[in-house]
Structure formats: C-alpha cells, structure tokens
Amino acid sequence: MNDLELAVELLRDTPTHENRTGEQLRSWAQTALEYGDELADTDMPVDIQVVEREGGVRKGELLLAEHQRGTVIVYTDALRRTEEVARERGWAVTRESLRRAAVAHEVAHHQLDVRELNRRLGHTARLGPFRLRGHVAGADEIAAHRFAHRRSGLAVSPLLLTAALAGRN
Amino acid sequence: MGIAILILMAVGVLLMLTRILPTAFALAGLALGIALISGAPLTGAKDSILTGVLQNGAVTLAATMIAVLLGSWLGTLLDQTGIGGTLVRKIVEFGGERPAVVALGVFAVSILCGSITGSAPAAMLAGVVGIPAMIAVGLRPVAAAGTVLMGISAGSPLELPVWQFMSDALGAPVSEVRTVMIRLFPIAFVVGIAYVLVQTRRGARHAWAVQLDRPKARVRRGDAPWYALATPLVPIVLALGFTVPIVPSLLAGVVYALVTTTRWGDLNERALRSLYKGFEVAAPPIALFVAIGMLLAAVKLPGAKTALTPIVAAISPSSPIFFVIVFAALVPLCLFRGPLNVFGLGAGVAGVLVTGGIYPMTAVVGLMASYNQVFGVSDPTSTQTVWAAQYAGVRPERSMLSTLPFTWVVGLGGMVLTAVLYL
Numbered sequence: 001m002n003d004l005e006l007a008v009e010l011l012r013d014t015p016t017h018e019n020r021t022g023e024q025l026r027s028w029a030q031t032a033l034e035y036g037d038e039l040a041d042t043d044m045p046v047d048i049q050v051v052e053r054e055g056g057v058r059k060g061e062l063l064l065a066e067h068q069r070g071t072v073i074v075y076t077d078a079l080r081r082t083e084e085v086a087r088e089r090g091w092a093v094t095r096e097s098l099r100r101a102a103v104a105h106e107v108a109h110h111q112l113d114v115r116e117l118n119r120r121l122g123h124t125a126r127l128g129p130f131r132l133r134g135h136v137a138g139a140d141e142i143a144a145h146r147f148a149h150r151r152s153g154l155a156v157s158p159l160l161l162t163a164a165l166a167g168r169n
Numbered sequence: 170m171g172i173a174i175l176i177l178m179a180v181g182v183l184l185m186l187t188r189i190l191p192t193a194f195a196l197a198g199l200a201l202g203i204a205l206i207s208g209a210p211l212t213g214a215k216d217s218i219l220t221g222v223l224q225n226g227a228v229t230l231a232a233t234m235i236a237v238l239l240g241s242w243l244g245t246l247l248d249q250t251g252i253g254g255t256l257v258r259k260i261v262e263f264g265g266e267r268p269a270v271v272a273l274g275v276f277a278v279s280i281l282c283g284s285i286t287g288s289a290p291a292a293m294l295a296g297v298v299g300i301p302a303m304i305a306v307g308l309r310p311v312a313a314a315g316t317v318l319m320g321i322s323a324g325s326p327l328e329l330p331v332w333q334f335m336s337d338a339l340g341a342p343v344s345e346v347r348t349v350m351i352r353l354f355p356i357a358f359v360v361g362i363a364y365v366l367v368q369t370r371r372g373a374r375h376a377w378a379v380q381l382d383r384p385k386a387r388v389r390r391g392d393a394p395w396y397a398l399a400t401p402l403v404p405i406v407l408a409l410g411f412t413v414p415i416v417p418s419l420l421a422g423v424v425y426a427l428v429t430t431t432r433w434g435d436l437n438e439r440a441l442r443s444l445y446k447g448f449e450v451a452a453p454p455i456a457l458f459v460a461i462g463m464l465l466a467a468v469k470l471p472g473a474k475t476a477l478t479p480i481v482a483a484i485s486p487s488s489p490i491f492f493v494i495v496f497a498a499l500v501p502l503c504l505f506r507g508p509l510n511v512f513g514l515g516a517g518v519a520g521v522l523v524t525g526g527i528y529p530m531t532a533v534v535g536l537m538a539s540y541n542q543v544f545g546v547s548d549p550t551s552t553q554t555v556w557a558a559q560y561a562g563v564r565p566e567r568s569m570l571s572t573l574p575f576t577w578v579v580g581l582g583g584m585v586l587t588a589v590l591y592l
Contacts, residue, residue, distance in 0.1 A: 063376055125259065137265055
C-alpha cells in the first residue's frame with residue numbers, strides 16, 4: 001500500500017468518517033499529504049524541548065511520542081518495540097531515524113495550522129439550515145506523518161509503520 | 170441484634186468488593202440474612218421472609234424497573250437511529266479546530282445521554298465517537314474519558330428513572346425528588362464545565378500513538394435529521410416543564426425518536442427490535458433493583474428497624490454543619506461498591522435513615538443524590554467508568570484520580586444544599 005492508500009485507511013478508521021465515500025476520503029488524504037509536504041519544505045524555527053523517557057508500551061496502546069506545551073516526550077521503549085516490528089518485516093529502520101521521526105511528528109503538530117488545513121480540505125459541515133467550514137478529524141495526523149517522513153529520512157513511511165504496529169498490514 | 174446486622178452488612182460489602190458475589194446476589198443474600206437476624210417469621214401475610222421480603226420486596230421498585238426499561242429503550246433508539254452519533258459528529262465537524270469547544274460539546278451530549286439512560290449504555294452513546302474524537306483533537310485520554318463521565322453524571326439529576334428510583338426506594342413523592350434533583354443539577358453542571366476547562370487549559374496534547382486493541386468504532390448509521398437531535402430533550406421538557414409523569418414522558422421520547430427518524434413502513438420493526446434490545450440493556454439494573462427492593466424490605470422489618478435505628482441515630486450527626494462535614498468525609502465509602510453506594514447497600518442505609526426518622530425524607534434524597542454524583546463518575550468498579558476509561562486506553566483508577574477532586578466538590582455542594590434547605 002502506498003501512503004495515499006494508508007492515509008485513506010487512517011481516515012476511515014477515524015470516528016466521524018466511517019461512512020464517507022472512498023472518493024471523498026482520498027481527496028482529503030491527498031490534500032493532507034500535500035500540506036505535510038509543504039510544511040516540511042518550509043524552514044520554520046523550532047523552539048521545542050525534547051525529553052526521553054520509558055513508559056510508552058502500555059496496555060492496548062503503543063505511545064512513541066507526545067507533545068504538550070512545547071515539550072516533546074519520546075518513549076524509548078516504544079521506539080525499541082517499533083524497531084523490532086520493522087526488523088521482522090525486513091525494513092531498514094534505525095533507532096536514531098525512528099527517534100528523529102517521532103520528534104518530527106510532534107514538531108509538525110506544533111507547527112501546523114489546523115484552520116489552514118481545514119480551509120484547504122474545503123469540508124462544509126451542515127446541520128439543518130446551518131452551514132460552516134467543517135473540521136476533518138485525522139487530517140492533521142496524516143500531515144504530521146508525511147512531515148515526519150520527509151524530515152527524518154526514515155526508510156519507510158510512518159504511516160506504514162503505524163499500520164504495521166496496529167497489525168493492519 | 171443491631172451489631173450483628175452491621176457485621177453482616179460489612180461481610181456483604183466485603184463479598185461485593187472482592188467480587189466473590191455479584192452485587193445483586195450479595196444484596197439479596199443480605200436481605201435474607203437481615204430478615205433472619207431480625208427474627209422475622211418465615212411465612213405470614215406481612216413482615217415475613219417469604220411474603221414481606223422476597224415477594225413484596227422484589228416488586229418494591231417495579232415503577233423504577235419500568236422507567237429504566239423505557240430509558241434503555243430510548244437509549245437504544247438514540248444509538249440505532251444514529252441520533253447519538255450524529256450529535257457528536259456534528260460537534261467535531263463544527264468545533265474540531267478548538268479542543269475546548271469539542272470537549273464542551275461532548276460534555277453537553279453526555280448530559281443529554283445521561284438524562285435518558287445510565288451506566289455503560291449512556292457512556293457508550295456519547296463515548297463511542299466522542300472519546301476518540303476528543304483524543305484526536307488533542308485531549309489527553311484520561312480527560313476524554315472523564316469528560317464523558319462528568320457529563321453523564323451531570324445529566325443524572327435529570328434522569329427520570331433515577332427520580333423514580335429515589336421515589337420508590339425512599340417513599341418520597343416524585344415531586345419532592347424532582348425539587349432536590351433540579352437544585353443539584355446546576356452544581357453538577359458548573360463543576361463539570363470546570364473539569365472540562367481545567368483539562369483543556371493544560372493545552373492540546375498530540376501524540377504518535379498506536380491503539381493496539383481498542384474496540385472498533387461502531388458502524389456509522391448515517392446522519393439523523395437535525396430535528397431528531399432534540400429527542401433527548403423531549404422527556405425532560407415534558408417532565409420538568411409540564412409535570413408529565415415519568416413513564417409517559419419517556420414514551421413520548423420514544424415516539425418522537427421513531428417518528429423523526431424512521432420510515433412509516435419500518436416503524437413496527439424498529440420499535441420492536443429496539444425494545445427487545447432495551448430489555449437486554451436494562452437487565453443488569455433491573456436485577457439490581459429486585460435485590461435492592463428486598464434489602465429495603467428487610468431493613469424496614471420491625472425487628473431490624475428497632476435494632477438499627479438507635480445505632481444509626483447515635484452515629485448520625487444532628488447539626489447541619491456536622492451533617493455536611495461527616496457525610497462529605499465519608500464520600501469514599503460510596504466508591505468500590507462501598508456501603509454508601511445508593512445502588513447497593515447505600516439504599517439500605519438510606520432506608521434506615523428514613524424509616525428511623527433520623528433525617529427528613531428530602532434530606533436523605535439529597536444525601537443519596539450527592540453520593541450518586543460521586544459514584545456515577547469516579548467509582549472504578551462502575552460499568553460506565555470501566556468502559557469509558559478502557560475505551561480511552563487508561564486504567565479506571567486513573568480516571569478516578571482525575572475526576573474525584575471534582576466529583577467530591579459536587580457531592581459536598583449537594584450536601585451543603587441539603588443541609589441548608591432541608592435540615
């Protein structure tokens with residue numbers, strides 16, 4: 001599966017999109033990937049603190065990194081687990097490139113403008129007579145994955161890695 | 170004899186805590202034990218074990234059971250017609266750029282769901298789409314679960330089956346229960362909003378996280394028409410605004426949901442299917458209410474009343490200030506299926522407080538409703554807390570730690586209200 005197909009699957013698994021048409025999801029996925037590309041090409045100053053910690057391997061969840069209030073926490077045990085999964089599949093993924101991707105993913109969330117992304121996606125939410133520009137849940141995640149791929153030099157797409165970790169491919 | 174009954178109650182709590190016996194079975198066993206210790210005769214027309222406790226006790230909460238069944242039917246319809254899911258999806262679509270707006274919107278939907286039905290079905294109605302949606306816009310998982318739970322609990326004072334339960338269990342007129350509940354609602358509502366704002370003010374949290382075994386979101390059922398989204402308001406508007414009795418209010422909600430979402434030719438099938446599903450949803454609380462009815466009948470037996478009243482009277486604070494201090498300090502006893510859980514042994518304690526004339530009826534309603542506000546959100550053994558926490562990917566105990574400071578304030582507020590108004 002290529003990134004576009006994986007991004008469509010990500011959207012399809014996101015609550016609020018279960019019944020949208022494949023065509024609609026594909027269009028949104030494409031726009032989100034392009035926004036991630038554009039963001040990766042933009043040279044913006046990054047003022048972010050990175051800390052490493054154990055504790056990302058949890059019951060029911062693998063947490064590689066999280067970002068809040070300008071700090072990125074990278075979970076080293078989750079990176080090790082991801083590296084193992086990648087090795088089993090024959091993907092040449094190093095711990096360092098994974099770490100760079102994890103940090104870049106959170107930097108993307110720090111930098112991306114959700115309103116601008118929604119404007120480009122052009123979704124209109126409707127409720128009876130009311131019509132407003134709508135939010136597309138999950139699109140920012142796709143842009144962040146693409147940004148991380150471009151910035152980290154990871155051998156495989158973070159979207160593919162995520163799908164593999166979730167057992168979807 | 171009183172001490173023996175208290176020891177038996179402690180054993181009952183232990184059996185429930187350790188999950189050796191399901192709550193309903195433990196309560197029914199307690200009812201039998203209390204009746205035996207009280208010296209009740211096995212047979213007889215009244216105040217006997219077979220007739221007074223088992224036969225009459227089992228149907229004491231019959232009206233509550235019907236209300237719970239109708240609430241479950243309406244909750245099932247909210248799910249099957251897509252009304253619940255549509256409400257949450259619209260909130261995400263309209264407010265997804267601002268996590269606080271999404272969280273407040275899901276909180277509001279949870280209030281509506283909580284005013285219709287309780288426990289895990291209410292949490293699922295709001296949470297199946299709401300919890301992952303909140304996480305997706307940057308709420309921490311524990312806060313996402315807590316937002317749904319705080320919303321359901323804030324809706325609980327407006328939940329008609331809970332009014333019926335309080336009325337049946339304590340013998341209070343529904344009008345008095347309604348008065349207490351309406352006054353409790355603003356406290357739960359304001360503190361719930363405070364919880365959401367405190368959680369969202371911590372800043373959006375984004376993560377590269379992979380859910381390994383989260384249950385799949387349910388299949389989307391299509392958007393319900395916008396005018397159908399008013400369904401959760403129908404019963405509460407009728408009951409509050411027009412003092413329509415509880416059962417017809419809930420039935421009106423069922424009819425409104427069906428008429429606004431279902432084609433004429435499909436009405437019968439959908440109505441019947443959802444009703445049968447409602448029976449499934451209502452089965453656990455109804456089993457509990459049968460047992461609670463028996464327990465209430467047992468603690469009202471003359472022997473039990475004579476034995477327990479002096480003890481409970483001696484340890485119950487009489488001044489309003491001590492009433493608030495003591496019962497607020499005892500809040501943890503409504504958690505973990507403790508003795509002040511109103512949907513458990515707490516119902517028996519409330520029965521003793523009422524039949525012994527220790528506090529006015531409305532004060533006991535206020536006290537138990539206050540504990541219910543804490544139990545409904547923070548108890549890590551209650552089905553809604555377990556479901557919401559696990560669906561968000563956190564342990565129920567973490568959810569308890571996140572919400573308890575807020576629910577304790579709601580409980581305290583309810584007790585202050587009770588002391589000021591009714592003592």
